[in-house]
Amino acid sequence: MNLQDDFIRLVNDNRGILYKICRMYGDTDPDRQDLFQEIVIQLWRSYPSFRGDSKFSTWLYRIALNTAISDLRKQRRHITTVDPDSLPTQLQDIQYNTEKEEQLQSLYAAINRLTEVEKALTMLYLEDKSYAEMEEILGLPQNNLRVKMNRIKEKLRKMTKEAVYGVGNA
Amino acid sequence: MELETLKTLWQEQETPPLAEPGREQMLALLQKQSGGPIARMRRNIRKEVILMVVCYGFCILFYLFAFSGSMSRVAWLFVGLFVFFYAYYYRKNQLLKKMQCMSCEVRSNLAGQLKTLQKYLRFYFWSSTVVVPVSLFVAFDIALHSDLGPVREWKIFALFALAAVLTIAVYFLNRWYIHKLYGRHVRKLQELLREMDEV
Numbered sequence: 001m002n003l004q005d006d007f008i009r010l011v012n013d014n015r016g017i018l019y020k021i022c023r024m025y026g027d028t029d030p031d032r033q034d035l036f037q038e039i040v041i042q043l044w045r046s047y048p049s050f051r052g053d054s055k056f057s058t059w060l061y062r063i064a065l066n067t068a069i070s071d072l073r074k075q076r077r078h079i080t081t082v083d084p085d086s087l088p089t090q091l092q093d094i095q096y097n098t099e100k101e102e103q104l105q106s107l108y109a110a111i112n113r114l115t116e117v118e119k120a121l122t123m124l125y126l127e128d129k130s131y132a133e134m135e136e137i138l139g140l141p142q143n144n145l146r147v148k149m150n151r152i153k154e155k156l157r158k159m160t161k162e163a164v165y166g167v168g169n170a
Numbered sequence: 171m172e173l174e175t176l177k178t179l180w181q182e183q184e185t186p187p188l189a190e191p192g193r194e195q196m197l198a199l200l201q202k203q204s205g206g207p208i209a210r211m212r213r214n215i216r217k218e219v220i221l222m223v224v225c226y227g228f229c230i231l232f233y234l235f236a237f238s239g240s241m242s243r244v245a246w247l248f249v250g251l252f253v254f255f256y257a258y259y260y261r262k263n264q265l266l267k268k269m270q271c272m273s274c275e276v277r278s279n280l281a282g283q284l285k286t287l288q289k290y291l292r293f294y295f296w297s298s299t300v301v302v303p304v305s306l307f308v309a310f311d312i313a314l315h316s317d318l319g320p321v322r323e324w325k326i327f328a329l330f331a332l333a334a335v336l337t338i339a340v341y342f343l344n345r346w347y348i349h350k351l352y353g354r355h356v357r358k359l360q361e362l363l364r365e366m367d368e369v
Contacts, residue, residue, distance in 0.1 A: 008196045019185045034205065040196070041204045046273045063272045066279050069362065070270075071206060103179055117365045120276065126180040139275025144369050153173055160176065 007047050011040060014060055017127070024111055024119050025068040039067045054136065061137045065120050110159035118152050125149060207355065212266050219259050226252040243312045251305065258297050265290040277366050284359040291352055295344050302340045303333040 011018070018039055026032030042063050050059055111122055124134045131142045131149075138145070191199065203209065226248055233245035269286040271279050310329050314321060 004197065004200065005193075007200075008193060011196065016185045020180075020183075037199055037202065038205055040199050041202060042206070042272050044200050045204070049273065059273055062274065062276065062279075065276050066270075066272045066274070067206070069276060070280065070283060070359070100179065100182075103175075104183055107176055107179060115365060117362060126177050128177065128181070137276065138366075139277035140366055144367075147369050156176065157173065 007044060010056060018064060021064045021068055024123060035068060039064045042067050058136055069116050106160055110156055113159060121148055121152055208266055208269050215259055215263050222255055247308050247312055261293060280359055280362055287356060291348055295348055298344055299341050303337045306333045
């Protein structure tokens, strides 16, 4: 198997992580596509120097988060126009019709209100990473991570409650 | 929602089929150039170097051979400037190469980026400011050796005044321009690092 095929297989095996990072950091679909492309390009450029000193997923998180956080393009403000014909006319047109999907939408909406550093921490927390792994990826001491994580958990709890019960009723 | 519920929800979410590029799409993607800010800056440098080689090459050849070679000192001035700018672009490119460490820890990558970017901007600022008076004095020296009339005191005074005015103008112009180009990026990096370090 050549280097390219090996790389493509690894990216496909971890596409879930990339998808979640792009959805977290990109405001619109074109932004997410751009970010996905940029992350894959950066991964490919760094791949020859990956020597397996750390886990592949740790290496991938580092590159993906470095790209997402330091990418200026997402600061663009988009003015999106909506074609009235594309608006759902019947209830069954609305895509997220299951309770689970609605909850996921609320979670992403809450995450969207966090800062870029908080988003990175939230991603790693939701992916069940230990503080040691978070430290390896982000380079922050564990006591700092714990304090930040407690604050973020509180924020998330509050924001997802607001989303479920409505603002002010939480 | 409880946090454990959020975790389960997060981990069980499905990746849509659209997020699974095929082999051909991936191969095409691997051939693409990076659209990141540093990659764009390096591409701009390459374009500027090509433009410089063409323009300076033309000027050097023109002054070497036109006017029966009597203006060859001007050609040497352009050679000097060419060497200066080549060293300038080389240094800028080296700094840009060092600017990113994508596989490093996020914090150290951001800190390295900020430090190198500030070094890059200082270099950019001072070299593009200093080149103005230096070019003026070299041009004056060439004029002095070209029998363009006697050197009068007022000419020297005018030269110094012109150099001072232009240098001050270029100083402020560069400050404004560099801030306009890179200010937002520097601020963003500083904010990210501040947020990461505060407990």
